[in-house]
Amino acid sequence: MSLTRFSINQATLKYSSLPEVIDAVRVIGASSIGVWRETVQELGASEVATRLADAGVRASSLCRGGFFTSPDPTAWRAALDDNRRAIEETAVIGAPALVLVTGGLPEGSRDLVGARQRVRDAIGELEADAQAAGVVLAIEALHPMYAADRAVISTLAQALDIAEQFSPAGVGVVVDTFHVWWDPELATQVARAGRGGRIASYQVCDWLTPIAADALLSRGYPGDGHIDFAAITGQVRDAGYTGDIEVEIFNQEIWDAASTVVARTVAERYESLVFPFL
Amino acid sequence: MSLTRFSINQATLKYSSLPEVIDAVRVIGASSIGVWRETVQELGASEVATRLADAGVRASSLCRGGFFTSPDPTAWRAALDDNRRAIEETAVIGAPALVLVTGGLPEGSRDLVGARQRVRDAIGELEADAQAAGVVLAIEALHPMYAADRAVISTLAQALDIAEQFSPAGVGVVVDTFHVWWDPELATQVARAGRGGRIASYQVCDWLTPIAADALLSRGYPGDGHIDFAAITGQVRDAGYTGDIEVEIFNQEIWDAASTVVARTVAERYESLVFPFL
Numbered sequence: 001m002s003l004t005r006f007s008i009n010q011a012t013l014k015y016s017s018l019p020e021v022i023d024a025v026r027v028i029g030a031s032s033i034g035v036w037r038e039t040v041q042e043l044g045a046s047e048v049a050t051r052l053a054d055a056g057v058r059a060s061s062l063c064r065g066g067f068f069t070s071p072d073p074t075a076w077r078a079a080l081d082d083n084r085r086a087i088e089e090t091a092v093i094g095a096p097a098l099v100l101v102t103g104g105l106p107e108g109s110r111d112l113v114g115a116r117q118r119v120r121d122a123i124g125e126l127e128a129d130a131q132a133a134g135v136v137l138a139i140e141a142l143h144p145m146y147a148a149d150r151a152v153i154s155t156l157a158q159a160l161d162i163a164e165q166f167s168p169a170g171v172g173v174v175v176d177t178f179h180v181w182w183d184p185e186l187a188t189q190v191a192r193a194g195r196g197g198r199i200a201s202y203q204v205c206d207w208l209t210p211i212a213a214d215a216l217l218s219r220g221y222p223g224d225g226h227i228d229f230a231a232i233t234g235q236v237r238d239a240g241y242t243g244d245i246e247v248e249i250f251n252q253e254i255w256d257a258a259s260t261v262v263a264r265t266v267a268e269r270y271e272s273l274v275f276p277f278l
Numbered sequence: 279m280s281l282t283r284f285s286i287n288q289a290t291l292k293y294s295s296l297p298e299v300i301d302a303v304r305v306i307g308a309s310s311i312g313v314w315r316e317t318v319q320e321l322g323a324s325e326v327a328t329r330l331a332d333a334g335v336r337a338s339s340l341c342r343g344g345f346f347t348s349p350d351p352t353a354w355r356a357a358l359d360d361n362r363r364a365i366e367e368t369a370v371i372g373a374p375a376l377v378l379v380t381g382g383l384p385e386g387s388r389d390l391v392g393a394r395q396r397v398r399d400a401i402g403e404l405e406a407d408a409q410a411a412g413v414v415l416a417i418e419a420l421h422p423m424y425a426a427d428r429a430v431i432s433t434l435a436q437a438l439d440i441a442e443q444f445s446p447a448g449v450g451v452v453v454d455t456f457h458v459w460w461d462p463e464l465a466t467q468v469a470r471a472g473r474g475g476r477i478a479s480y481q482v483c484d485w486l487t488p489i490a491a492d493a494l495l496s497r498g499y500p501g502d503g504h505i506d507f508a509a510i511t512g513q514v515r516d517a518g519y520t521g522d523i524e525v526e527i528f529n530q531e532i533w534d535a536a537s538t539v540v541a542r543t544v545a546e547r548y549e550s551l552v553f554p555f556l
Contacts, residue, residue, distance in 0.1 A: 110506035116462070145423040147460035148504040149487045158462045182425035184394070184436045209427045213491035226426040228388035 002275050007060035008266060009034030009203065009248035016259045018043065022055045024263035032060040034203075034246040035093055037086060045092035052093065059095035060244035061138065061201050062086060068122035069103035069115040069152060076118060079103075080125055087126065090135045096243065097138040097200040098130070099174055104149040115152040120162050123171060131170040138200035139163055140174040143182075145215060156180050156189035163198050172200030175236055176248070178207055178219050181227045187235050194239020202236050204229060204274055205249045212251075219249045222269040233277035245274060280553050281545060285338035287312030287481065287526035291540060292533045296321065300333045302541035310338040312481075312524040313371055315364060323370035330371065337373035338522035339416065339479050340364065346400035347381035347393040347430060354396060357381075358403055365404065368413045374521065375416040375478040376408070377452055382427040393430045398440050401449060409448040416478035417441055418452040421460075423493060434458055434467035441476050450478030453514055454526070456485055456497050459505045465513050472517020480514050482507060482552055483527045490529075497527045500547040511555035523552060 008030055013021050018039050025033055033052065040048055040062070052059055065086040070076045083098075090098040102119045105112065123137060130137045139159040142151035153159050159173040173193055180186055193199045206225030212218035222229050247266045254262055286308055291299050296317050303311055311330065318326055318340070330337055343364040348354045361376075368376040380397045383390065401415060408415045417437040420429035431437050437451040451471055458464055471477045484503030490496035500507050525544045532540055 105504055110504055110509075112460070112506070143423065144421065144460040145489060145493075148485055154460050155462060182390070182422040182432050184433060207426055211423060211489070211493040215423075215489040215493065226383055226388055228390070231388075 002271055003029045004031055005244050006030040006270050007032040007034055007244040007246040009246045010036045012247055012249045013259045014255045020259055022057055024259045025057055028263045028267040032058040032244050034061045034063055035059045036063050040089045045089040049093045059093040060246055061097045061099050062090040062095045063099045064101050065098045066100035067103040068119045069106055071106050080122060083126055084129055087130050087133050087135050091133040097136045099138045099140050101140055102151045102153045112152055123162055127166045127170040136172045136200045138172050138174045141179055143179040155183055157185055160193055168197040172198045174201040175199055176203040177227050177232050178205045181207060190235040190239050199239060199241040202241055203246045203248045217250050217252050219251050221265055222273045229273040230277045233274050237278050280549055281307045282309055283522050284308040284548050285310040285312055285522040285524040287524045288314045290525055290527045291537045294537045298537055300335055302537045303335055306541045306545040310336040310522050312339045312341055313337045314341050318367045323367040327371045337371040338524055339375045339377050340368040340373045342377045342379050344378035345381040346397045347384055349384050358400060361404055362407055365407050365411050365413050369411040375414045377416045377418050379418055380429045380431045390430055401440055405444045405448040414450045414478045416450050416452045419457055421457040433461055435463055438471055446475040450476045452479040453477055454481040455505050455510050456483045459485060468513040468517050477517060477519040480519055481524045481526045495528050495530050497529050499543055500551045507551040508555045511552050515556050
């Protein structure tokens with residue numbers, strides 16, 4: 001069945017409850033859900049795990065940990081503690097990976113180099129906990145347009161430069177088409193990630209133009225934008241990735257649509273634009 | 279005098295006529311103007327040259343040529359012809375460089391590789407004309423958020439990969455802080471550009487957050503955003519660049535302000551944030 005590896009990330013159905021997301025996933029025959037921490041914090045990780053198990057649905061990832069760039073040692077340590085809780089939650093819900101958004105420049109700071117070093121150091125502190133829990137820390141390179149306010153890790157090469165300092169059992173990377181599609185080094189870096197066993201998650205959504213007024217919401221259904229899903233999916237396949245493929249879309253119009261309609265649409269796009277190239 | 283290398287790009291004073299821009303530049307004691315083709319096409323290149331000479335102001339660059347990504351041979355050839363005219367105009371106004379915005383993905387296309395190849399091929403066709411005219415084709419890597427609709431060349435490394443196929447007398451690159459500040463490879467690539475004598479233009483403006491509703495206009499005065507001008511200017515200095523430094527800002531509020539106020543502000547920012555690191 002073609003949706004065996006297909007996952008809907010909760011963010012795609014932002015206004016739906018977990019039962020509604022589970023229903024939508026089951027209706028289309030997908031197999032897993034990318035879970036957000038808000039849900040875990042609301043219901044508790046055990047309860048989330050129970051509901052997923054009862055529905056026969058897996059968790060493909062937990063989103064999200066990270067935010068490691070504070071120059072204040074107390075705040076930085078607090079972020080580590082919070083990420084340790086996120087690692088535990090990831091293990092309890094049975095997801096293989098905790099997605100890390102690394103954090104942007106601290107307020108008033110222009111020191112990208114220092115912020116990037118703190119990301120590396122934080123991952124170094126967390127790696128053993130992750131391995132012990134059977135969880136991979138999945139570093140997500142965010143599009144360079146978020147370098148100031150979301151993530152100082154902007155390319156797959158940068159994410160791999162950090163990940164490769166640790167065991168692949170503890171640290172990997174996310175390949176999210178929206179964030180990396182423009183990168184002239186993409187094919188090279190996906191292959192590199194594959195050789196090292198570093199691809200912890202593959203996420204698909206499209207790049208729309210013009211960029212939305214709220215740049216965070218400028219994502220679209222695969223096929224509605226500029227991204228070549230055949231090419232990138234082929235690279236990820238050739239890199240040996242056999243895990244789940246999440247569709248994660250931040251888009252106000254899609255959030256405002258009925259969850260069943262959205263679920264059917266993403267499933268159709270997955271089947272026509274992604275699955276044939278796996 | 280500290281503004282010897284300081285240039286105001288016309289785009290910073292979008293609603294001002296050439297005489298108004300010349301006045302603003304002279305009032306603050308700057309030495310050159312980054313000229314746009316709209317002005318050249320309105321007045322004629324010779325007239326622009328005369329007016330600049332009469333005012334004792336140089337042209338630091340002509341903006342802009344490029345748009346080389348059409349897959350239609352007739353349209354692609356027409357772009358070459360237009361760029362040959364732009365090369366002539368650049369020579370007539372006495373600017374050392376023609377800034378190239380390479381063009382985005384063609385309508386309906388998702389073929390980044392093909393579009394990038396056509397950019398390289400176009401520059402190969404134009405290089406001899408540029409050299410003969412004493413003009414450097416300055417490839418501008420645009421921020422990756424413009425990869426779909428403006429420029430398929432997104433990093434300094436990519437621009438250099440093309441430029442280095444040709445003589446530095448014919449092809450160089452632009453270092454524009456707004457477009458490249460986020461790049462983890464920036465220091466390495468600026469040094470590489472310097473070694474090859476490839477830095478044809480250094481442009482400064484800041485990255486503001488949140489990104490403006492019109493993402494093209496999300497630029498600010500140096501100092502108002504997240505960019506470390508000391509660090510990047512130091513890299514450009516150490517790379518041996520001795521040319522003009524243009525301030526080029528697309529920002530609706532700045533466009534709506536009086537040109538004399540804008541000119542004074544950019545001069546102050548240049549003197550405090552850029553000049554000390556040259």
